[in-house]
Amino acid sequence: MSTAAIYRTSAIKRSRRTRRQVEELENAIHAVAAAEKPVTIRGLFYRVVSKGLVSKTEQGYRQVQNRVLLMRRRGDLPYGWVADGTRWQVKPKTYSSIEQALQNTATCYRRALWDRQNVHVEVWAEKDAIRSVIHPVTDEFDVPLMVARGFASETFLWETAQEIIADDKPAVIYQLGDHDPSGLAAWKHIQRRLTEFAPRAEFHFERLAVTPAQITEHRLPTRPTKTTDSRAADFDGDSVEVDALPSPILRDLVREAIEFWIDDEALRLTEIAERCEREVLYSIASWSRSGSWSWLDREPES
Numbered sequence: 001m002s003t004a005a006i007y008r009t010s011a012i013k014r015s016r017r018t019r020r021q022v023e024e025l026e027n028a029i030h031a032v033a034a035a036e037k038p039v040t041i042r043g044l045f046y047r048v049v050s051k052g053l054v055s056k057t058e059q060g061y062r063q064v065q066n067r068v069l070l071m072r073r074r075g076d077l078p079y080g081w082v083a084d085g086t087r088w089q090v091k092p093k094t095y096s097s098i099e100q101a102l103q104n105t106a107t108c109y110r111r112a113l114w115d116r117q118n119v120h121v122e123v124w125a126e127k128d129a130i131r132s133v134i135h136p137v138t139d140e141f142d143v144p145l146m147v148a149r150g151f152a153s154e155t156f157l158w159e160t161a162q163e164i165i166a167d168d169k170p171a172v173i174y175q176l177g178d179h180d181p182s183g184l185a186a187w188k189h190i191q192r193r194l195t196e197f198a199p200r201a202e203f204h205f206e207r208l209a210v211t212p213a214q215i216t217e218h219r220l221p222t223r224p225t226k227t228t229d230s231r232a233a234d235f236d237g238d239s240v241e242v243d244a245l246p247s248p249i250l251r252d253l254v255r256e257a258i259e260f261w262i263d264d265e266a267l268r269l270t271e272i273a274e275r276c277e278r279e280v281l282y283s284i285a286s287w288s289r290s291g292s293w294s295w296l297d298r299e300p301e302s
Contacts, residue, residue, distance in 0.1 A: 106281035126177030161197030180239035181231035
């Protein structure tokens with residue numbers, strides 16, 4: 001068989017975007033990223049889909065992905081506006097001097113916020129992609145952000161349960177994940193295994209997103225539920241990815257959920273202690289700048 005017989009010209013012609021359509025897409029991407037920063041690529045995709053600028057297909061997703069890459073390389077879209085929670089660097093924290101270490105310790109010092117609170121709070125995310133979207137909130141409130149990446153492993157769940165047992169407080173577990181058979185099953189799996197690993201602990205479980213009410217309220221874009229999923233028989237309707245919710249809404253959901261459990265007076269006392277203790281650390285760092293540690297930086301004699 002000849003090569004020509006195998007590779008024929010496709011009868012389907014892909015329409016090219018006009019200059020005006022490209023500008024409209026780029027303007028929408030820039031506006032969404034500016035409003036939601038940081039936002040994931042999939043989050044940008046869902047937002048421009050809702051504006052009717054690309055199709056809700058893999059081809060449409062690639063169009064957004066490629067356009068974002070071009071805009072960033074041209075300098076039209078700041079790199080820090082787009083989140084990638086799926087890759088990270090592992091490196092020990094090191095310092096050039098004791099002075100630098102002390103200064104960094106003073107700057108970064110934080111009192112454990114939940115030591116004075118009456119509950120243990122955790123936020124679970126089904127997927128890596130939204131980690132960098134909601135981490136600014138969990139970091140602000142000193143709340144563990146648990147990234148399960150689908151079904152949480154037995155080891156991860158056991159270790160979490162041991163921390164809950166050691167904390168000896170009622171445990172509040174929030175979760176954000178896809179509204180689909182797998183996402184809901186993964187959430188049930190977390191609840192079941194944590195309660196089995198910590199049978200005497202008092203648990204409060206709540207799914208923050210995605211819920212059927214949010215799908216209706218925000219008119220979130222859906223996708224057909226995979227019929228090949230063995231759990232699909234017990235699932236009703238189309239599926240929705242958690243990335244479909246705008247980043248500010250995700251952050252607000254997490255913030256409101258955490259703030260509900262914070263005792264304001266206990267927080268005030270923690271903040272006072274933190275400020276005083278940070279000043280002590282700054283004083284030590286200042287003392288080190290006077291040269292008290294300079295002998296440690298001398299070259300060893302041969």
